[in-house]
Ligand SMILES: Nc1nc2c(c(=O)[nH]1)N[C@H]1C(S)=C(S)[C@@H](COP(=O)(O)O)O[C@H]1N2
């Protein structure tokens with residue numbers, strides 16, 4: 001890989017700032033043919049007749065031309081009974097909010113239809129008054145609405161083993177970000193009179209057939225955990241836990257228990273299967289790392305990304321997502337030469353804690369080979385590692401918690417593919 005010096009890049013930067021390559025290619029087309037643009041000059045069929053009446057039939061749908069933008073199951077993963085994953089199409093999304101019909105899905109035993117009229121949440125254990133709440137009991141309590149990302153601990157898992165999955169949908173698509181509405185768990189613990197001296201943990205239990213249970217430390221439970229029914233302004237979708245799920249900001253998806261039916265206050269971690277046996281990391285010394293919860297700082301370029309093709313030489317906006325389970329994103333650097341030279345990207349606002357942050361950066365593609373990477377830094381100062389640095393500490397036998405820098409190779413024909421550098 002050729003090393004590109006700082007001076008050469010600064011010269012390219014000047015071209016980009018003047019907007020020359022962008023302006024001239026677009027305008028030249030009409031000038032050269034001298035015939036004008038038919039899409040502008042001629043009246044289109046839909047301009048000569050009445051439009052359709054209001055779209056009041058059923059639930060509003062995207063344009064038919066966008067039908068390809070869907071959650072998909074990875075062709076490389078086998079489906080074990082009803083234990084399945086459908087990935088969010090990150091390559092086709094803008095900004096930071098995941099539309100509800102594109103939120104990723106991860107079910108350990110399929111998703112279930114729960115009747116909200118019959119649904120109950122029990123809070124028991126080390127509390128003064130154990131309680132059973134109906135949905136209407138919960139929904140009259142003081143509520144909060146907060147935007148957070150959710151990422152499965154297994155996201156980007158195949159990259160540990162050097163398997164270059166083709167698209168960002170499959171490398172990073174167990175990631176979504178929504179505005180969730182619900183009651184703070186601290187409010188419910190307060191109502192039930194949780195024993196905060198002896199009660200050091202809270203167990204969350206789901207209502208599906210997977211026996212999903214996870215332990216949450218009391219400090220976190222009292223901080224920002226939400227018992228949520230709302231997602232992006234409407235009720236949760238059935239596949240995402242309707243009518244009730246736990247939102248555990250910054251923590252891996254498995255703790256965001258869906259179809260939430262019970263919370264128990266206890267004095268010890270439960271060591272349930274989903275924390276003692278699953279979602280653990282086999283370290284190089286043969287020991288298992290258990291009870292990891294926080295998703296460390298991570299980022300990925302979504303445009304352009306694997307499987308896409310650049311069609312315009314010259315100016316191209318490069319865009320991606322950054323997030324950290326420890327707070328806000330402070331900075332994102334982007335490299336176009338496989339990590340030799342880094343340039344700081346623009347962060348779109350607002351920058352929210354434990355939420356996705358969108359970054360953008362100008363790029364003038366010279367039509368040659370390039371390797372695109374992004375590296376995020378969070379407000380604690382933590383710097384996203386590359387895969388070599390991560391493997392040096394964590395070995396190669398993990399499945400979970402891979403937050404390494406992602407590399408996309410651009411070929412001279414514009415094809416973008418997944419490569420591992422370092
Ligand atoms: N009850 C229950 N809760 C669950 C699961 C499940 O299978 N059952 N899957 C967990 C896992 S592993 C993840 S990553 C997230 C996925 O949430 P989503 O399907 O809304 O994206 O839900 C978690 N909560």
Ligand SMILES: [Mo]
Pocket residue numbers: 106151152153154253254
């Ligand atoms: Mo997960």
